[in-house]
Amino acid sequence: MQIELVARELEAGHLVAFPTETVYGLGADAENPAAVARIYAAKGRPSNHPVIVHLAPEADLGYWVKHIPAQAHALIKAFWPGPLTLILKRAPHIPDAVSGGQDSIGVRCPSHPVAQALLRSFKGGKGGIAAPSANKFGHVSPTTAQHVINEFEQETKSGGLIAAVLDGGQSEVGIESTILDLTRLDSHGPVLLRPGHISASQLAAVLGVMPLAADVAAPRASGTLDAHYAPNTPVTLIASEEIDACVDNLLAAGKRVAVMANRELANTKALAAFQRMPADAVPYAHDLYAALRNLDLAAADVILVQALPQDKAWQGVNDRLQRAAFDTRHVLAQLLAKA
Template identity: 65%
Template sequence: MHPPTPEMARAAAILESGGLVAFPTETVYGLGADAENPAAVAKIYAAKGRPQDHPVIVHVAPDADLSYWACDIPAEAHQLAAAFWPGPLTMILKRAPNIPAAVSGGQDTVGLRCPSHPVAIALLQAFKQGKGGVAAPSANKFGNVSPTTARHVHDEFDAGGALDLVLDGGQSQVGIESTIVDLSRLGTHGPVLLRPGHISAQAIAAVIDLLPAAPDAEAPRASGTLESHYAPHTPVAMQETAVLRATLAQLAASGRKVALIHYSELALPQASLRLPLEPEGFAHALYAALRTMDGAGADVILVEAPPKDGAWLGVNDRLRRAAHGSAGIVHGLLNKAPF
């Protein structure tokens, strides 16, 4: 392991002193604090405006000792870590007694993941000589669109001065948050997919010979699983292509300003972004597109609904949550006179 760079040494020192450091991961940018310092973790919640019972994910270095962070670790957890770490997979395990409940929203579980971004790995290796954990939800105000560049983080937090440092690692490669699989109740419920992401349920099943089930009522609370999440300030509506064509024409005729995220050939409003019609490229660009369209001053952000097959599960999950609470927005715009 190479000695840390001056910037990484500074970032590690800030974390060790109880400060907040935003850093890039391959999924989105995280807002990090020392996972074993409840006062530091409380700063994350305060900066984000995050509910206290909503757990955060603990990021660990590639050679981390899982038994320090979790207990009753099933063999399947080690198999998944060997297959997908470093990478965009979070595992929910029983929390070890020495780990503060602050990172778990008061639950007896803990979410663990090892990110693959080189800047994140360098930070985790510098922090407590690679033995620490960095509690880090996405580096944005609670419920907002997650950041995939350092600029997005500055846009969220510079006015408040809540962050001590933002590490810039370019645009996040994956672009949506990690897959979360619950392994804390394996004996009674099997694995449970709490949040879809880049790593699919089928990919998990290929490693542990068990297909993760859908979340049940007793499943642990996990990051990014509230019905309304990842939402810009402008209302979002997602429509199938044929319906969207008609909606675009109707809204244009009624004088409404539309921002469009699409992949098909469509009659384009003034503000539009076309994303690739393949899940990895769409996911990579999605949050940046939502942020750009949010700044267009539109009455609504229309999104062309992606395909429904399994490879698009993570993208569709994020879009469904972004559009939650905006039901009826198109109908309302068409039936009210413009201001």
Template identity: 60%
Template sequence: MIDHASIGQAARALEQGLLVAFPTETVYGLGADAENPAAVAAIYAAKGRPQDHPVIVHLAPGASLAHWAAEIPAEAQQLADAFWPGPLTMILKRAAGVPAAVSGGQDTIGLRCPAHPLAIALLQAFKQGRGGIAAPSANKFGHVSPTTAAHVHDEFDADGALAMVLDGGASLVGIESTIVDLSRLATHGPVLLRPGHISADAIAAVIDRLPAAPDAAAPRASGTLESHYAPHTPVAMQPTATLKTTLAQLHEAGRKVALVHYSDLPATHAAVRLPAAPGGFAHALYAALRSMDGSGAALILVEAPPQEAAWLGVNDRLRRAAHGSTGIVHGLLNKEAP
């Protein structure tokens, strides 16, 4: 059910330059008026986000791409027709009148139309559907993205940075949107900057070109730093075949381990079992990491998902979550037990 009074209140808050968190089908976003540099700066301040790290601008269904993008290649319109509203972000050349704040100072811009009904209602109410809402994930920079309103409150209530949090239940997809760069088609073709629910093969089926892997000259994009999506507790991934041995060794060393898994594995200090299918695993992943982060464990050990294409988005998020914890298992096994 859509509470139109709350939607109107949130739209007015955005129009006044305030911050509003809202649900999308991927994760919850921390929204501000994309054409108000001071409001966008408030996003960066609230998150502790580097100023050169761009945000994604969310648009209402049917919004004019020409207002935001200087060039709209045929491939962009084809992908919008195929996947919007939905979890696909396109990187295009930024229109001259759009503030550079949303792009981290680059000449490109990330655009998407979310599929969540509350997000659509908010975008339609905000500036009568003609505005854009800049919205990275509604969490402190680098931390696990929120997939419920409660996660957003956990992140920001102590700061008082948000005017409102719209509650739309748990995010359906659970990981951030696929990002495809279409700003350099003539020289590089389409480039997949961040994998997600919409696969490279699905994109290729629409535009007849398979997106390439990121290159050194690719535009900076949301959620593409090596260390990202990380809980406070160190994260390590191991294949199923070695997990039982590692769990036994850590138990013997007196270490408390929180386990995120999908196979039958021994009991640990804390554990959450996720579906063994990529969609279900992605939907529950961030909530599981947040839950295990609060368990008092010394380590969150994740059963590495399969390396199949359907798991690419999940593996990308887990690799970044574990990036800053290299050697953590070895370190816990080679120190004196507490």
């Protein structure tokens, strides 16, 4: 469907899915609370969980926020358009539907050309598109248009809740944007709420100070719940030196096993599914969600994921995997106990 027609769907209060450089988003007019409510309904998302507002490069950020601190100006100059979301104080006339009832708002300017074309066409480039990832709440984020269609099979049919799915190819980054809170600069300084492609070190190089870790008083932000980004199959992180023995024990117990690792295993051919992953963080992030979706199709009893390095380059990927594997440490013991 042409960009202009999709923009008109948004202006009419309908939902559309569109590509960004991070993942595909499920978008609605950010100033239309009824349209934003349709996002929550489609995803099964809690109403107090904020969404991110996407803006065109030429949009007036001052329309959306109360105040733009100097730190925000510096970060925008360095990283926009790109995978960085800034949390700022929401302008009073902007509905709180996009912020889960909070007085803050998450904003970013995506770099994907299709997303930019849509934003420039929507309301003449002056509107904002509220858009969390285009998947059911808590599930693996989509990085292709087909992932969106698979996730929302009924909603994307003619007359369904989602009026259009724009195809922009596979998302380049592959994990969601870095989220930085700038609402408490006087009392806390900048606070990193969600790591991503733009690292804390890169932010610090612009800010002159390392962002603090999220605290209990931080604003709620998209994608920061303990359990998130999870396939239907339980995910368990396991050290590289333990994978082969773990797979042997599970296979001996008659279990179907899927594995995601950056090396071949001694018994790869006996697995229900195997995904060989890149050894570097950037291509690993690009492939991560597609790999989890592929392994999920194998209907295995468990997905074993090789634990990754803990250095800063892997922070965003480790964050997503730890949330995908949240509260699953008991899975292996249960599977082996049932043998």
